[in-house]
Amino acid sequence: MDAAREEIAFLARSENRVAVLSTLDTEPLGRAELQQQAAVERVTLGRILSDFEDRGWVRKTGREYALTPTGEMIVGDFEQLLTTVTAAQKLDSVVQWLPTEEMPFDLRHLGSADITLPDKTDPAAPTRRAGQRLQTTENVRILMSVIVAEVVEACWAATVNGDQQFEAVFTADVLETIRADPTMSTKLREMLILDPVTVYRFEEDFPFTMGILDNIAAFGVTDDESLPRAYFETGNKVVRDWMEEIYNQHKQGAVQVDPEEFGA
Secondary structure, three states: OHHHHHHHHHHHOOHHHHHHHHHHOOOOEEHHHHHHHHOOOHHHHHHHHHHHHHHOOEEEEOOEEEEOHHHHHHHHHHHHHHHHHHHHHHHOOOHHHOOHHHOOOOHHHHOOOEEEOOOOOOOOHHHHHHHHHHHOOOEEEEEEOOOOHHHHHHHHHHHHOOOOEEEEEEEHHHHHHHHHOHHHHHHHHHHHOOOOEEEEEEOOOOOOEEEEEOOEEEEEEEOOOOOEEEEEEEOOHHHHHHHHHHHHHHHHOOEEOOHHHHOO
């Protein structure tokens, strides 16, 4: 085990070694091509290739260098480890609020997500970013279990003053909160009378505020006091497919909202 740890450390402590190994993972290359693609100095490349050959990770065939089966194993597992660590670092401050029990996918799929967090100067940064995204989205489908005034405002502007296609499933509690607020109630009614807008009522709660926004999967997380803790945006197919499934499940169990419910 100590020898294995030493090999991991040998690779991990040099960005150049990782670059050479990852570059060769695509195809065998001659030294000049490898040097250019890996962006490594000639002398450094020679030393790295010699070390890799000694370890049995790389072999030279004619003028080209290629990964051995062992090298392929090493680079695959090392890149997976990097992906895991990167995801863990990004999610560390918000993972406690993620509905992980409802997420059937590996959290590494969130490693490439853009995450907006609140801070002391802008505690509403997550909801503000969500509003900005919604203003520029052509096709919106959202599940909303927590009322977010910025979301209602952004979608109202994009539908009433634009041509956004808007479909949503709101919990009954969210709709009641909107109905009790004259401004939001008026805006929702103005949206509901438009052909591109459809809103559904879902009687039970669900642990998500999420949206499929064009080709982006987006969702927010809140703490126990319903304060925004993070807003995620990702183009990851696994996450998007999960959201598609969750959205359709809730839509099928919901009832379409009548504009008359929000006044004349």
